[in-house]
Amino acid sequence: MEPASTSAGSEAAGSAESGTADRVDEESARNDAAAAEPPTAEKNFTTMSGKPIKARYGPDDLKGNPAEEIGEPGQYPFTRGPYESMYRGRNWTMRQFAGFGTVEETNERFHYLLEHGQTGLSTAFDMPTLMGYDSDHARSLGEVGREGVAVDTLDDMEILFGGIPLDRVSTSMTINAPAAMLLAFYVLVGERQGVPPEKLAGTIQTDILKEYIAQKEWCFPVEPAMRLVTDMVEYCTDNMPRWHPISISGYHIREAGATASQELAFTLKNGFTYVERAIDRGIDVDAFAPRLSFFFNAHIDFFEEIAKYRAARRIWARELKETYGAKKPESMRLRFHTHTAGVSLTAQQPLNNIVRTAIEALAGVLGGTQSLHTNSFDEALALPTEEAVRVALRTQQIIKEETGVTNTIDPLGGSYFVESLTDELEADAYDYFRRIDELGGMVEAVRQNFPQREIGDAAFTFQRELDEKERLIVGVNSHRHEEEEVPLLHIDPALEDKQIERLRKTREERSQADVDRALAELKKVAGAGGNLMYPIIGAARHRTTEGEMVSALQDVFGTYTETPVF
Amino acid sequence: MEASGSGGTTTGTSPAETAPEAEARWTATIGRKIRVVVAKPGLDGHDRGAKIIARALRDAGMEVIYTGLHQTPEQIAETAIQEDADAIGISILSGAHMTLVPKIVELLQAQGVDDVLLTVGGTIPTRDIDQLKSMGVDEVFTPGTGTDEIVEFIRNGVEGRSRSI
Known part of the structure; x- marks a missing residue:
């Protein structure tokens, strides 16, 4: 980032001298002044999460026995990826999160996405559905179909997946507190289509701990909610071998303001907590752990994100093996979905978001993701239009079909910098695990507001850095100009009725x-x-x-x- | 308000007063700190912005009452009245702003509350902003607004009102 802004800066300064000062806005003039000064010792070269970064990395930055720590793709500790052949064997699933209005509109969007080459579905439910309120509840007024699709009954679910063969298309459903009810609807839609539960493939989020921590959509107190999660794990272990009963999610934790280290630490700790509950229930760890999947954010600090995914795989593998006694490699192998960072999108100059999303998506791919959602450029303003969604999907297709980054597995493996950053994030996570254990585990830490407070502090620090221009966001506190309007999707209020x-x-x-x-x-x-x-x-x-x-x-x-x- | 996205730095107005200075001056004027209710109506759980604003206002020397999540319009109006708020900052990202904000305005008016500064923050499309303002919302802050701008708006707005009383 620094060299780029320096060269842009000197160019702008040159044009200012030649009398075209009116074309240089006040903002870039200020940037030029900053760029003209030589970097001082205090100048911050840090990751987005505030991690200090050295000018160069070398062999001395690798810890322990690098060959062992890094390993081979598809082998313990899976740092380089969960599969031996990675994208040479099978590409990531292109899975755009969609849902708005009633089930008819969303069903239409699903078909549109499948026709344009999307390979899996991902359902966004509206706020009343996420909170367990029917559409006719007083609390639902004005919220029905606004931020996702409204589903009240099995009848709705059947229309939502109308014309979509559930034995061939895998579906992800973002629902947590009432996840059990939506899973029941899905199982019954399968039944009506003649597809038995054992043939249904997909994921339901069910990650209730991160709701109390970050996303804040709940129905019940923590303990009964944890029981419901464990009931679902048990049910799916017995009946739905192709289904992921929990998608252990860092995405929302990050969106709420967490750093990369916090996202990594809290997400994995939540995962361990679910593992412990299922083991306590008497379920064999190797019977359910292979069906746990993860869901991470892809934020804009490129290398830090890649390091985060690699650290996550290594920690999960080690803990499942050493702490929870897993024997099967599949139990130790962390697989994840990536969603580019909604919070990184700007309402200002929205087309710039296409670039941000492409960079974030590339981080997900180089980090070895199994499925990917790319945000649409208009999502800081409203739910996305069809055109914006198509550009987002095309972004993934360009990465896959044009860039050549999938030719070799884990191309960044062995990079002094990436491996060192991976080690550092891993160490940060273990530090948090210790602090959470000292509080009595994650459920207790949540009750004491520990992760909530840590995230709130990080969010506030980040905002202060933006306000003080220690961190720059193009269009927001740097390179501003008059806004162009983009067409937005409007949800017809009549859909509620x-x-x-x-x-x-x-x-x-x-x-x-x-x-x-x-x-x-x-x-x-x-x-x-x-x-x-x-x-x-x-x-x-x-x-x-x-x-x-x-x-x-x-x-x-x-x-x-x-x-x-x- | 069209400039809400490009606002940001506030050079040009009076030189920045430090928070303790502003607090002292205000306290001397009305005998207590500016009191702001930060409210989260609707069912969405996006509280990052609300909490950042609450903290920034507190750091600027104001007394902040944060309602917590998932509040009904009735609960918000009630809190504002009970706390004798000088300003209400509504944070909403659920898309239900055109239903819930007018309801809050209506409830406040019905109770005879007409001297509270009312601001809304969130993902609010431009075409809704004018409508909200015509209903009695004093300002709408959209994504990317700096906290300094919000602090200053509330301070100036509340002070302006107290002078006009």
Whole structure:
């Protein structure tokens, strides 16, 4: 970044001298002044997370026995990638996150993406669905279909996946607190299509710990929520061998303001916590660990992100083997989805976001991702238009088909800098693990607001650096100019009424007696113990709504209120 | 307000007063700190911005009451009235701003509260900004706005009002 801004700076200074000062805005003039000064000893050469970076790296920067630490692709400790052949064998899945309005609009977008070469689906649900409220609930007013698609019942889910063969297309669903209800809907849509649960492939997020930490969409207190997660792991282990019951997510932690180290540490620690719960339930670690997957952010600091993915694989492999006694390599092998950083997009000069997204996507690919979502350039302003989504998908296709970066596996492996940064991020993560253990583990740390506070501090520091121009974002605090307008997607408010009307019809047509019985059974199992997935599927089959199931469980479990810290 | 994206630095106005100086002057004027309710209506959990603003306002010497997440318009109006707020900063990224913000304005007006400075921050499309302002929102801050700009707007706005009373 530095050399580039220096050369741009001197060019601009030259034109200022030749009398075209009016073309040089105040901002770049200020940058020029800064660029003209020789770098001082205090000048910050740091990663985005504030990690000091040296002018050069060499053999002395590699720790321990590099050959062992780095290893081979597809082999323990998987630093270089989870698979032996990586993208030579199979490309990453291009999976654009989509969902808005009602199920009809989103189904149409799904078909559009598949027709344009997308290879998997990823569903964004609206806020009421994420919080377990039906579309006709008072709290849902104005929110239905705004930030994702509204799904209340099995009927909605069936339309959402209409014309999509669930035995051939893998689906990811971003839903957490009420994940069990949406998984039940999906299983039943499969059943209606004649696809049994064992043939369904995909991922459901289910990562409730990061909800309390960062994303803040919850339905129940922490303990019963953890029970539901473990119920899902158990159900999927027994019934859905091609399904990932949890996508352990750093994405939202990072978006909330965490550094790369914090994203890495909190995400992995959440993962270990789920592993411990499942082992405590009596499930063999090698029966479920291969089906755990991860979901990381790809932020703009290119090398730090790549190092983060490599460190994540190595830590996960080591801990699964040494701490949790996994025997199968598949249990130790961390696979992940990448989503470019929403928070890195700017509302100013939105076309610049195409460039940011391309760089971030490349970091994900060079870091060895298994699937990738690329943001659309207009997403700092609204949900993306069809055109913006197509450019985002094309960005991935250009990386795959034109750049040649997939020709060799882990091309950055052995780079003194990348390996050293990988070691440093790993050390940071272990430092956090220790601090969390001292608090009594992740659930307790969350209750004490520890990760929340760490993230809040990092977010505030970053903002202060922006305000003081210690960090620059083009178009925001550097290189500003008058804004151009881009066309935006507008969600028709009438869609809310349409969804409410469909829900009303479902309630009218179904057998209320069946629903009441199913909800009573759900409450009984909630109180008495036993895997909740089965009564949830039972209730969903009778077209019980998501909100009714959540509300029934809240009668038994209670709700959650955060004590916010800032 | 079209300039909300390109605002940022605020050279040109009065030289920056330090937070303790501003606080002391204000406290001398009305006998207490500026009191701001930072509110999160809607179902979204995006609280990064709200918490950063809350902290920046506090560091600037204001008394900040942060409502926490998922508040109804009724809860927000109630908090503002109970706390005798000088300003309310609504942070919303759920897309429901055109439903929830007017509701908050309406509730405040119904209770006879017309002297509170009302700002909204979040992903608000340009075409909604004018409408929000015509309803009684004093300013809308969109992504990329610096915290200094927001602090200054609230301080000037609240001081301006107290002078006009």
